[in-house]
Amino acid sequence: MTSNQVLSEVEFNVVGKRPIRPDGVDKVTGRAQYGADTNMTGALQAKVLRSPYPHARIKSIDVSKAEAFPGVKAVITAKDLPFAALSKEELGDGYTALKYASDHMMASDKVLFKGHPIAAIAAVNAHVAESAMALIQVDYEELESVVDVREAMKDGAPLVHEDLRTNDMGQISDKPSNIAAHMSYSTGDIDKGFAEADLVMEREYTTATVHQGYIEPHNSTAFWNTDGQLNIWTSTQGSFAVRAAVANVLRLPVSKIKVTPMEIGGGFGGKITAYLDAITAVLSKKAGVPVRTLMTRSEVFEASGPAPASWMRVKIGVKNNGKMTAVETDIAMDAGAYPGSPAMQAIVCAFACYDVTNGKVDGYDVVVNKPKTAAYRAPGSPQAAFGVESLIDEICGELKLDPIEFRLLNAAKEGTRRIEGLVAKRIGLVECLEAARDHDHYKSKLSGENTGRGVACGYWPNRGFQSSVVMTVHFDGTVSLLMGSVDIGGTRASIAQQTAETLGIAYEDVKPTIVDTDSIGYTFITGGSRTSFATGLAAITAADDVKEQMITRAAKIWDTSEDDIEYVNGTVSHKSDEELKFSFKDLARQLATTGGTISGRSNIDPTGEGNGYAVHLVDLKVDPETGKTDVTRYTAVQDAGKAVHPGYVEGQMQGGAVQGIGWALNEEYFFDPTGKMLNPTFLDYRMPTTLDLPMIDTVIVEVANPGHPYGVRGVGEPAIVPPMAAIGNAIHGATGHRMRSLPMTPGKILEAGWENGNSSGG
Amino acid sequence: MADVTQVKTTINGEEVNLLCEPRQSLLEVLRDVLGMTGTKEGCNDGNCGACTVILDGRIVDSCLVLGVEAEGKNITTIEGMASPEGLHPLQQSFLENASLQCGICTPGFLLASKSLLDQEPDADEGRIRHWLAGNLCRCTGYDKIVRAVLQVSKAK
Numbered sequence: 001m002t003s004n005q006v007l008s009e010v011e012f013n014v015v016g017k018r019p020i021r022p023d024g025v026d027k028v029t030g031r032a033q034y035g036a037d038t039n040m041t042g043a044l045q046a047k048v049l050r051s052p053y054p055h056a057r058i059k060s061i062d063v064s065k066a067e068a069f070p071g072v073k074a075v076i077t078a079k080d081l082p083f084a085a086l087s088k089e090e091l092g093d094g095y096t097a098l099k100y101a102s103d104h105m106m107a108s109d110k111v112l113f114k115g116h117p118i119a120a121i122a123a124v125n126a127h128v129a130e131s132a133m134a135l136i137q138v139d140y141e142e143l144e145s146v147v148d149v150r151e152a153m154k155d156g157a158p159l160v161h162e163d164l165r166t167n168d169m170g171q172i173s174d175k176p177s178n179i180a181a182h183m184s185y186s187t188g189d190i191d192k193g194f195a196e197a198d199l200v201m202e203r204e205y206t207t208a209t210v211h212q213g214y215i216e217p218h219n220s221t222a223f224w225n226t227d228g229q230l231n232i233w234t235s236t237q238g239s240f241a242v243r244a245a246v247a248n249v250l251r252l253p254v255s256k257i258k259v260t261p262m263e264i265g266g267g268f269g270g271k272i273t274a275y276l277d278a279i280t281a282v283l284s285k286k287a288g289v290p291v292r293t294l295m296t297r298s299e300v301f302e303a304s305g306p307a308p309a310s311w312m313r314v315k316i317g318v319k320n321n322g323k324m325t326a327v328e329t330d331i332a333m334d335a336g337a338y339p340g341s342p343a344m345q346a347i348v349c350a351f352a353c354y355d356v357t358n359g360k361v362d363g364y365d366v367v368v369n370k371p372k373t374a375a376y377r378a379p380g381s382p383q384a385a386f387g388v389e390s391l392i393d394e395i396c397g398e399l400k401l402d403p404i405e406f407r408l409l410n411a412a413k414e415g416t417r418r419i420e421g422l423v424a425k426r427i428g429l430v431e432c433l434e435a436a437r438d439h440d441h442y443k444s445k446l447s448g449e450n451t452g453r454g455v456a457c458g459y460w461p462n463r464g465f466q467s468s469v470v471m472t473v474h475f476d477g478t479v480s481l482l483m484g485s486v487d488i489g490g491t492r493a494s495i496a497q498q499t500a501e502t503l504g505i506a507y508e509d510v511k512p513t514i515v516d517t518d519s520i521g522y523t524f525i526t527g528g529s530r531t532s533f534a535t536g537l538a539a540i541t542a543a544d545d546v547k548e549q550m551i552t553r554a555a556k557i558w559d560t561s562e563d564d565i566e567y568v569n570g571t572v573s574h575k576s577d578e579e580l581k582f583s584f585k586d587l588a589r590q591l592a593t594t595g596g597t598i599s600g601r602s603n604i605d606p607t608g609e610g611n612g613y614a615v616h617l618v619d620l621k622v623d624p625e626t627g628k629t630d631v632t633r634y635t636a637v638q639d640a641g642k643a644v645h646p647g648y649v650e651g652q653m654q655g656g657a658v659q660g661i662g663w664a665l666n667e668e669y670f671f672d673p674t675g676k677m678l679n680p681t682f683l684d685y686r687m688p689t690t691l692d693l694p695m696i697d698t699v700i701v702e703v704a705n706p707g708h709p710y711g712v713r714g715v716g717e718p719a720i721v722p723p724m725a726a727i728g729n730a731i732h733g734a735t736g737h738r739m740r741s742l743p744m745t746p747g748k749i750l751e752a753g754w755e756n757g758n759s760s761g762g
Numbered sequence: 763m764a765d766v767t768q769v770k771t772t773i774n775g776e777e778v779n780l781l782c783e784p785r786q787s788l789l790e791v792l793r794d795v796l797g798m799t800g801t802k803e804g805c806n807d808g809n810c811g812a813c814t815v816i817l818d819g820r821i822v823d824s825c826l827v828l829g830v831e832a833e834g835k836n837i838t839t840i841e842g843m844a845s846p847e848g849l850h851p852l853q854q855s856f857l858e859n860a861s862l863q864c865g866i867c868t869p870g871f872l873l874a875s876k877s878l879l880d881q882e883p884d885a886d887e888g889r890i891r892h893w894l895a896g897n898l899c900r901c902t903g904y905d906k907i908v909r910a911v912l913q914v915s916k917a918k
Contacts, residue, residue, distance in 0.1 A: 028869075647860030650906070682807075
């Protein structure tokens with residue numbers, strides 16, 4: 001059995017093949033221009049002064065000595081942002097939203113997390129800026145902080161925001177609270193469902209703060225020209241998202257801002273928020289020249305957006321045959337310093353793998369004195385799946401049921417109505433479970449002592465949203481493909497493939513370019529596993545536009561009606577006259593003399609995204625002396641709808657699985673009691689290396705998404721959902737201990753053994 | 763302003779005379795003084811390997827080497843890996859195996875892999891995993907990187 005299988009039912013000419021990515025040579029030769037590689041003539045380098053305290057009032061800031069330091073060209077604080085000059089009366093209902101957005105970029109009255117920006121300095125080089133930073137005098141009044149999500153929910157907890165009131169299903173609470181929002185969905189009658197159950201189990205689970213861990217730190221280069229035009233070059237998952245964020249905080253019309261997305265060195269959801277762009281722009285305005293700001297790795301850990309720590313309670317009732325009768329969960333997620341955790345996604349995803357008749361899910365979005373969290377690959381779903389998939393394994397153990405058969409018995413399928421009310425379209429969970437069950441990995445016998453095998457599944461809805469594409473046919477028959485979607489992991493290839501497939505031309509004849517916000521229509525971020533689906537669909541629609549125009553041109557040349565002409569597999573031919581036929585290239589050659597070039601365009605907002613499901617299998621061994629876990633075999637199964645470029649789909653599955661392995665076993669922010677992160681380096685925040693891992697085997701299942709002509713579903717996110725529970729379940733197999741707190745470190749595994757009165761851990 | 767020091771070194775076979783501040787790392791010198799931005803910064807404290815270069819036959823994190831320490835040394839960076847005739851076999855193998863997603867770690871992985879196969883042309887999977895453990899990649903889960911190096915290795 002091969003390590004990478006693709007279970008295809010439909011074959012295409014270009015879609016489904018594995019061509020070399022168009023940006024590949026630049027990326028293996030070091031020529032690709034990432035954000036930090038931007039180096040404009042006369043540019044200054046900037047550094048950001050950050051709060052050493054997780055919670056403090058800013059009493060005063062004195063920048064005069066820093067301003068006088070030789071080589072310093074501009075110093076800014078929150079007073080230089082437009083918010084400082086705006087009043088509550090002027091802003092009305094928008095006051096709080098703007099205050100949060102502006103203060104997150106640079107604190108005005110209070111710092112809410114260690115690393116919160118206080119001031120920024122642009123100087124002739126970064127060393128000078130750093131030296132000058134030490135001369136800024138900030139007088140803080142330290143405040144009591146709150147770090148743990150459940151502590152923050154208690155009455156009397158220190159308030160992160162004195163004016164924040166709970167939005168409880170649309171009702172605004174009277175008194176201030178750290179609970180920004182409570183949300184809830186239910187279906188059926190859970191009391192009746194639990195009463196019908198033969199077995200009801202209820203457990204609590206916690207997960208730690210983790211970081212996306214992209215290797216490229218955040219960066220921004222800005223030049224605010226004297227004509228009022230602001231240019232920004234940055235690493236981002238969404239150039240239009242940066243434009244909107246900067247326009248909001250700087251109170252500029254979007255037309256005054258052009259954002260050029262540079263190559264991006266990883267994001268995973270963490271490069272959507274614009275941390276540096278607005279302050280870099282204000283420094284440029286003050287200095288009159290371009291300014292570049294680069295984060296250090298510690299700044300990335302402390303002041304970008306990690307994924308939330310969480311607490312959850314899960315309760316599931318089942319019949320003796322394994323049929324679920326009722327489910328219930330409460331999930332509290334820490335949003336960090338400002339509201340906006342993915343608690344909603346967590347409760348929507350929690351039971352989305354199952355056909356649930358009676359269920360209730362409650363989510364809480366809670367602020368604490370930690371960096372504001374950001375999206376991280378399937379935001380909210382991995383935490384929820386850790387609880388739900390772990391408890392299901394415990395139930396399977398209690399009832400002596402096979403974990404895959406249990407899931408097949410309860411699996412969501414086409415027509416299943418989920419707790420939040422949406423009805424599933426054609427989905428591939430059952431096919432993934434069957435592929436896992438039939439896989440050599442699952443059928444193999446687990447051998448050796450202290451070994452265990454775990455299974456878990458995961459869900460992510462995937463997204464559609466707006467995409468814009470323009471393509472131009474050149475006289476040599478090649479096609480320029482312009483798009484606004486940033487390429488994080490091979491989408492130039494996957495979108496060029498869909499273009500070539502639709503036009504019936506060679507992949508090599510399509511040349512994709514990612515352009516700035518002035519050069520293409522609004523395009524939503526590269527995120528939500530939407531890009532190969534939505535921007536791919538935009539490319540297909542634009543290619544259809546090209547095809548229609550090519551038919552019109554052929555009609556003109558042949559002096560006939562367009563109705564007499566058909567376009568099939570890149571050939572334009574007369575339906576009844578076999579003599580009249582153009583290849584794409586032949587017709588392209590005629591364009592110059594028959595009216596000029598042809599451009600196709602498409603601006604779409606598709607809603608036909610197909611939900612994504614994954615099933616993971618893991619074998620591992622736990623050292624009874626040290627508690628260390630070694631993953632020995634791993635298989636990731638996932639429904640891709642149609643894998644446009646199977647190599648990059650496998651890459652998403654493998655990369656997601658390995659981020660999940662890190663989340664499961666090693667990764668966590670260590671906080672002191674006040675909320676200072678104690679391990680903001682890659683030495684102490686330990687991500688998996690080559691040495692920690694086996695090969696990650698993959699099975700691509702293809703259950704076509706009816707919302708896309710080639711059946712494409714998003715693939716980026718589902719793969720990070722199952723690993724934590726799969727590994728926890730396998731650790732139980734190896735040790736007999738149920739792990740309910742992430743990460744499952746050697747220490748926690750040994751402690752579990754001691755609590756169970758078993759010093760060997762097994 | 764800080765004083766600068768003259769450094770004579772060899773980069774990708776070319777003799778280079780450069781001026782840098784004693785406090786500047788080799789990584790800064792490559793990127794900011796010489797404009798050779800193929801060498802990437804991921805952590806600036808020797809933990810991610812994105813800035814890997816080969817210095818007198820050994821792989822080093824260029825963020826942990828001072829620019830002035832390059833005096834008299836022989837350095838290979840990613841800009842020196844391909845030739846006018848074409849890509850290095852490892853570069854080609856990384857492309858064919860879809861071994862990069864975002865690509866920011868790729869220059870470091872390529873130089874580390876080159877250094878391994880220059881010394882041990884028949885390195886097997888275990889040896890490759892051991893050698894590359896100093897380079898972090900967050901996108902791929904390493905599977906396709908290890909496979910790409912194995913494809914070029916003479917170990918079969």
